[in-house]
Amino acid sequence: MEGPTNSKGLFYYKVSPLGGQDTLQNFVWDFYFYLSSNTSTDAQAIEFDLFQAKGGYKYMIGTQCVYSSSGTGVWNTWDQSYNSGKGRWVLASPNTQTESDPTTNGIPCPNFSAGAWHHAQFFLQRTYPDTEYPQGRILYGTVSIDGKATQWDISAPAYSSSWGDVLGFQHQLDINGVPSGDITLQEWVDPDNLTAWPQD
Numbered sequence: 039m040e041g042p043t044n045s046k047g048l049f050y051y052k053v054s055p056l057g058g059q060d061t062l063q064n065f066v067w068d069f070y071f072y073l074s075s076n077t078s079t080d081a082q083a084i085e086f087d088l089f090q091a092k093g094g095y096k097y098m099i100g101t102q103c104v105y106s107s108s109g110t111g112v113w114n115t116w117d118q119s120y121n122s123g124k125g126r127w128v129l130a131s132p133n134t135q136t137e138s139d140p141t142t143n144g145i146p147c148p149n150f151s152a153g154a155w156h157h158a159q160f161f162l163q164r165t166y167p168d169t170e171y172p173q174g175r176i177l178y179g180t181v182s183i184d185g186k187a188t189q190w191d192i193s194a195p196a197y198s199s200s201w202g203d204v205l206g207f208q209h210q211l212d213i214n215g216v217p218s219g220d221i222t223l224q225e226w227v228d229p230d231n232l233t234a235w236p237q238d
Contacts, residue, residue: 050208057203074224082214096199103147
């Protein structure tokens, strides 16, 4: 992606057949990624999202590693319910719900090194409906980066949506506010593997 400060570039993929994935509730998203050498100075965040829409509700399982000048950033998760569905990023704080607005104990992430392939594995779930959450919830289970696994156990609500039934994933790059002029950020992914199955 290329652009001025604070630009964002998004790649998404929708799993075929569209609308035919409604019973799937458990997900393992596994991929390798490689970033351009200027990412550590010019990126604001590296984003990885899995999304599913079913029966008029959207389950946006959003994650981003927010870069830091110290070299150690922090993970964010997505709260779709904020501000009548406009959503917001919140700190990825273990054993919390995104709506509780966690402000401490964020899970650290590295400013991913350039010149090397990184291995990401996300273990995610759409939970069973219950009396409190009739549409179920999103569960961020375990996240593994380069073989180091961290138990997140963060939950988030579904939210009503005009999207048709769909399952897919996306990668996004965000340029920070520091550079002058246009900047080019690049990400290579090889390959994206998504394994999904129904609840038992």
